[in-house]
Amino acid sequence: MTRxxxxxxxxxxxLFADAVTAHxxxxxxxxxxxxxxxxxxxEFGEDAGGADGGEGEPAPDEPRAPPWIQFAEKTFNLDCTDGELDRLNELLEEYPEFRIDGMESPEDAEGTNVRISARSDANRLADFLERAFRDVYGRPEGYRAWVVRV
Known part of the structure; x- marks a missing residue:
C-alpha cells in the first residue's frame, strides 16, 4: 500500500479494499x-458516534477515542456502546452473509466487544467498513479514515 x-x-x-488485499x-x-x-x-462524547445519552453512551464531557475496526482471518472486531450495538444489528440485516460470532461485555468496560464473521471479497468488506463508520458510529460524510495497521 502507498497511502x-x-x-x-x-x-x-x-482504501479499505486495498488494506484488506494487503492484509x-x-x-x-x-x-x-x-x-x-x-x-x-x-475529543468529546457528543461528537463521538452520535451519542444519544442512552444507557452505555458517554457523557458529553468524557473523552472518547475515535472509533476503530479491526479485521483478521475473515473476522471483524469492534467495540460498541449500547446504541452503537443496536445500529450495528440493523446494519447487519443488509449483510446476511455476515454474522455475529461473539460478544463480550466486561464488567469494567462501558460497552461490548463484537466479533463478526465476514467471509466475502475485499470490495464487500470495504463497503461494510464504510457503512459501519457512517451508520453505526455516526461519522459525517467527510470523515477521515486511517489504516493504522496492516
Missing part, C-alpha cells in the same frame, strides 16, 4: 482502521 488515509466515500472504500497478501495478524472527524480528532 493510508482517505476522506471521501469512494476513496475510503478503495491478505502479507498474511498479517490483523488490520486496523480508525475514523476521525474531518477537521481534527474527536
Amino acid at each position: 493510508f488515509d482517505a476522506d471521501e466515500p469512494t476513496e475510503r472504500r478503495k 491478505r497478501t502479507r498474511g498479517s495478524a490483523f488490520l486496523t482502521v480508525e475514523a476521525r472527524e474531518p477537521a481534527q480528532a474527536v
Whole structure:
C-alpha cells in the first residue's frame, strides 16, 4: 500500500479494499482502521458516534477515542456502546452473509466487544467498513479514515 488515509466515500472504500488485499497478501495478524472527524480528532462524547445519552453512551464531557475496526482471518472486531450495538444489528440485516460470532461485555468496560464473521471479497468488506463508520458510529460524510495497521 502507498497511502493510508482517505476522506471521501469512494476513496475510503478503495482504501479499505486495498488494506484488506494487503492484509491478505502479507498474511498479517490483523488490520486496523480508525475514523476521525474531518477537521481534527474527536475529543468529546457528543461528537463521538452520535451519542444519544442512552444507557452505555458517554457523557458529553468524557473523552472518547475515535472509533476503530479491526479485521483478521475473515473476522471483524469492534467495540460498541449500547446504541452503537443496536445500529450495528440493523446494519447487519443488509449483510446476511455476515454474522455475529461473539460478544463480550466486561464488567469494567462501558460497552461490548463484537466479533463478526465476514467471509466475502475485499470490495464487500470495504463497503461494510464504510457503512459501519457512517451508520453505526455516526461519522459525517467527510470523515477521515486511517489504516493504522496492516
